[in-house]
Amino acid sequence: MxxxxxxxxxxxxxxxxxxxxxxxxxxxxxxxxxxxxxxxxxxxxxxxxxxxxxxxxxxxxxxxxxxxxxxxxxxxxxxxxxxxxxxxxxxxxxxxxxxxxxxxxxxxxxxxxxxxxxMGGEGGPPEAWKGAEIPKGYGDVTDQVELRGCELLNADDNAGPVKVLFESSKPSALGLGKSTATDWVQSGSDDQLLLFIPFQSTIKLHTLQITSVIPQGNTDVSRPVEIGLFLNRTSNMDFGEAEDAEPTQSITLEPEHWNSESTASISLRFVKFQKTNTLTIFVQQGDGEADAVRIDRIKLIGEAGAKRDMGKLQKLDDDE
The missing domain is CATH 3.40.30.10 (Glutaredoxin)
Incomplete structure (x- = not known):
């Protein structure tokens, strides 16, 4: 053995x-x-x-x-x-x-x-699940996320850890009708979330894909609607700071943005996101009257650069 x-x-x-x-x-x-x-x-x-x-x-x-x-x-x-x-x-x-x-x-x-x-029983690397198509000329750079440095504020303790958001596997709630594992996160006290994502390299970020699967008949959770993105913070913000600060990009998601895989593909202002060292996602509001907001997966699309020293993060201007 x-x-x-x-x-x-x-x-x-x-x-x-x-x-x-x-x-x-x-x-x-x-x-x-x-x-x-x-x-x-x-x-x-x-x-x-x-x-x-x-x-x-x-x-x-x-x-x-x-x-x-x-x-x-x-x-x-x-x-x-x-x-x-x-x-x-x-x-x-x-x-x-x-x-x-x-x-x-x-x-x-x-x-x-x-x-x-x-594969008929033959070995080989697993195919990653696609929540939405990747724009031509770009690639999936989610593997550049420095998982140990990620931080999620206002997360429900009964949901999964923040790292499940970046898994390449298909969310358990899709195709099964209901979740059989806590491979998703949701907010706790209200419908807001603050997610801080550092990267192993300076990346060019082109598209943000968010998957949010709402189990049938569940009115207690909702999908994100109002989202603010902040660039190159050295650490996570608090909710008061996020409310007051001007985001690099503001996003409003409508029902038609979500595809059959419960994924919204968000085009970013590519010029603004040319030198992305960290990304902060502020889910400011969910859909409807639900008390909590849920996210199953996050996928980042763009171009990866050279790896950098995670101990030497420097605060950069959003316009850099």
């Missing part, structure tokens, strides 16, 4: 693994940590049961001997499980949380099953 998990001893080895396998799950551990020892049998069992060579790979990194990787991924809790899809960090599970680990891996396995069915 031990052979089911690949030992990673260097950054070069991990980088090669991320290039060769579309889905990689990495456990950071220490042999001296009791929590790591307790969850190891479960991790080994999952690797044996669902691991697939060059498709879904389970790996582990010794926290005591690979300090370069520990620092690169900001490991502060043991064990920590990091899940990569096509080389991009998608999920992090901290601690010996077997329920959360099973839940996250379960979602990936579901995607994997669809992939294998569509």
């Amino acid at each position: 031990a052979d089911a998990v690949e030992d990673v001893a260097s950054k070069v080895q991990l980088d090669e693994l991320l290039k060769s396998s579309p889905i990689v799950i990495v456990k950071f551990y220490s042999n001296d940590d009791e929590s790591c020892r307790q969850i190891e049998p479960l991790y080994q069992a999952l690797a044996s049961q669902i691991g697939r060579p060059r498709l879904l790979v389970f790996a582990k990194v010794d926290n005591d001997t690979c300090q370069d990787l520990v620092q690169e991924y900001g490991i502060t809790v043991l064990p920590t499980f990091i899940l990569f899809r096509k080389g991009t960090l998608m999920h992090t599970v901290q601690g010996a949380n077997s329920a959360e680990l099973r839940n996250v891996i379960g979602k990936i396995v579901s995607e994997l099953e669809h992939l294998v069915e569509g």
Whole structure:
């Protein structure tokens, strides 16, 4: 059973693994940590049961001997499980949380099953779900989001974490008739949300795609209607500041903007968004009289630039 998990001893080895396998799950551990020892049998069992060579790979990194990787991924809790899809960090599970680990891996396995069915059982990278068509000449740059730096204010505690907004998988509420997992977020005390998104590189942002699936018969939540976008803030705003500040672009979404995939594709003032280091999305108001507003996915379309140092964010003018 031990052979089911690949030992990673260097950054070069991990980088090669991320290039060769579309889905990689990495456990950071220490042999001296009791929590790591307790969850190891479960991790080994999952690797044996669902691991697939060059498709879904389970790996582990010794926290005591690979300090370069520990620092690169900001490991502060043991064990920590990091899940990569096509080389991009998608999920992090901290601690010996077997329920959360099973839940996250379960979602990936579901995607994997669809992939294998569509390819007649052959391996290969999963196709990302499209909520709307991507404008010609541009690409999906959602993988440039620095997930660890994202912050969502006024989120309902019972909804999913902010990182689910940037998943490439199809929202569970679409095609199933109802949500079977908390892969969406919604507001808590009222119908406002403030989302701060830092990027790994300076990007040219062309289009913002927002998916909001309202379960049939649910009148307690609504889709966003009034949205303000702010550029290159060094941290999240508070609601009072967002109300008073002049946004880089204001958006009003009408019912006809939402397609059959519950996605609105918003064209941005491309000249304004040529040098985007961070984006703040202020959902100021939802539709109708609902007490909360819901978002299932956010996709960012444009062009990515060179990666930058996330510790040296500088506040830039909106007009730059």
